[in-house]
Every structure is written in C-alpha cells, then in structure tokens.
Amino acid sequence: MTIRSATEADMDAVAAIYRHHVMHGTATSGTEPLTADDVRQRDAAITGRELPYQVAEDTDGRVLDYAYAGAYRPQPAYRNTRSTEQASSAAQSAKLR
Numbered sequence: 532m533t534i535r536s537a538t539e540a541d542m543d544a545v546a547a548i549y550r551h552h553v554m555h556g557t558a559t560s561g562t563e564p565l566t567a568d569d570v571r572q573r574d575a576a577i578t579g580r581e582l583p584y585q586v587a588e589d590t591d592g593r594v595l596d597y598a599y600a601g602a603y604r605p606q607p608a609y610r611n612t613r614s615t616e617q618a619s620s621a622a623q624s625a626k627l628r
Contacts, residue, residue, distance in 0.1 A: 537574060537584045537597060544594035545586065546570045548619065558617070577601055582613065595619060 537545065550564035565573070577584045577599050587596040598617035603609045 532587050532589060532595070534585055534587045537586045537599075539571065541586050541594050541597070542570045542574060543567045545574075545597045548594070548597060558619070574599075 546565055546567040546569070549559060549561065549570065552558040553561050553564045574584050580602070582600045584599040585597065586594045587598075588594050596617065596619045598615060600613040600615050603612040603614045
C-alpha cells in the first residue's frame with residue numbers, strides 16, 4: 532500500500548468511497564452522497580489552505596482509502612486545531628469487519 536497526496540484523477544474513487552459510507556456505513560456524518568465535482572471542490576478548498584488530502588492505494592494503483600484535514604471550528608481560538616476525515620473503500624471495509 533502507498534499513501535500519497537490525492538490528485539484530480541483520484542476524485543472519482545474518493546466520491547465512490549464517500550458515497551458508499553453515506554449509503555451503508557458510519558464513517559461520515561454526511562447524509563447525501565457527493566458527486567466527483569463536489570469532492571474536487573472540497574479537495575481544492577482543503578489543499579488551498581495548505582492542508583493534507585491523501586489517498587492510500589494498493590499495488591495496482593486502486594484507491595482504497597482517503598483522509599484529509601480541515602478546520603475544526605471557525606472561531607479564532609480554534610485557528611490551529613484541525614479535524615480529520617478518513618474512509619475506506621467498500622472492499623477494504625469488508626476486510627475490517
């Protein structure tokens with residue numbers, strides 16, 4: 532497995548992983564699946580703040596997992612605090628059960 536910065540080409544896979552967890556899991560608090568364009572906008576907002584957005588891929592280059600950091604809360608007292616989100620692909624999640 533390789534962990535690396537996410538690229539534009541990864542966003543369809545990230546959207547599919549997110550969609551799976553919205554519909555069938557508990558890895559996100561989201562209630563509606565995101566499109567790949569929604570995920571691209573989220574990626575741009577996160578990396579535009581110089582925060583990490585990463586994926587884990589298997590030896591065949593298939594994205595299995597993603598994680599990113601974002602602002603925790605907008606109040607000034609939290610300016611150096613980050614929250615993270617991580618979700619695995621349906622195949623990877625099945626292995627963890």
